[in-house]
Amino acid sequence: MSDVSAHPSDPGPATPDTADWTWVLTRPCPDCGFDPDDVRPEGVTEILLDAKRRYAAVLARPDARTRPSAGVWSPLEYCAHVRDVCDVMRRRLEQILDGGGEQVRFADxxxxxxxxxxxxxxSDPAQLRVELEAAFDAAAAAFDRPTRAQLSWPGLRSNGSRFTVESLGRYFVHDVVHHLWDVRG
Known part of the structure; x- marks a missing residue:
């Protein structure tokens, strides 16, 4: 394992993830155990707020900067990624809602x-915790807003993957849950 000091040097890139994870919308993930059928739109907020607490605990671990192996993000790096995933998914949801039911196209x-x-x-773990918690709070508030009628409103990813408000919430939850599994959170 490669431990990084208080002033870390660049550990190099992680191995890129080029998989199209949209399959998790139709069947359980064999790694993290996520089952899309277990996620209801009204439950997304609760899952996100629980994950916020669990990621904060991950950042407090003494090994948060340690990469488990070459090419694999450290828990700290995963937490920074999840912060950004929260922002991206919140913006995508807001884009769909702003579209008023017309299909929107997400930026790459x-x-x-x-x-x-x-x-x-x-990343500084203490500062990242503040940013991560704010990102989770904003995302949870956003995913708490859609009405039942808005759940079917569409969005399109640049690779052609189609989402609705409802499926975007499930996809987002899988990402958050899967990365908790990655960091053993």
């Missing part, structure tokens, strides 16, 4: 480029 988001640009590995 390159998670690996974002990790490098923001130097996730240099």
């Amino acid at each position: 988001w390159d998670q690996d480029a974002t990790a490098a640009e923001k130097a996730y590995w240099q």
